[in-house]
Amino acid sequence: MQAYPEKISKHLLASTHAGNVAGANAVGRGAAFSCGSAVEISMRVATPSGQVEAAGFRTSGCGFAAAAAELVCQKLAGLQLTGRSAAKKIVDLPAIVEELEPLLDERRQCIEMVVEAANAAAEDLRVHFFDEFHGEKGLICTCFGVSEDTIEQLVKTGQATDVESVAEVCRAGSACGACRMMIQEIVDEP
Secondary structure: OOOOOHHHHHHHHOOOOEOOOOOOOEEEEEEEOOOOEEEEEEEEEOOOOOEEEEEEEEEOOOHHHHHHHHHHHHHHOOOEOOOHHHHOOOOOHHHHHHHHOOOOHHHHHHHHHHHHHHHHHHHHHHHHHHHOOOOOOOEEEOOOOEEHHHHHHHHHOOOOOOHHHHHHHHOOOOOOOOOHHHHHHHHHOO
16 A cells, blocks of 8 residues: 555655755745644756756655655746746645645645745745845846846847847846836937
């Protein structure tokens, strides 16, 4: 007799994301207080592209938590954190629950803490981008902490020629869009 349902066992046996990610620049944690377990999701995200190069997890939880963390890390690896996904929650709880069904009701908190940790890692990444912004420079994109100097340099060197290419190179203007008019003014400057 199997200790875990088939879908949970499948993710446990195929686990390749257990452990810390070397060079992680985004870490999030979640906890399930009802059972006293915790999980940490770490990601290494390339800058300025926003692509998740690696994702990993550590947990003190049961097999349900480990399986959910493995599934979430599989989904994160290779994900492009641009546009709204970088400013919002990146993992959807119902989608993860659906992939792990049938799930015992008393184990739902295991999946919830994993989703909480993944979304906390995305928020940690967003804060990381703000921390990189220093000095008296004008901040154009508050979603990603991109300065006026950075955008001007991209335009000056020909790496970006319009608002869309600025968003592709440094993500400025790809989330809430409030800065797109200012970016356009920088692009239009002679």
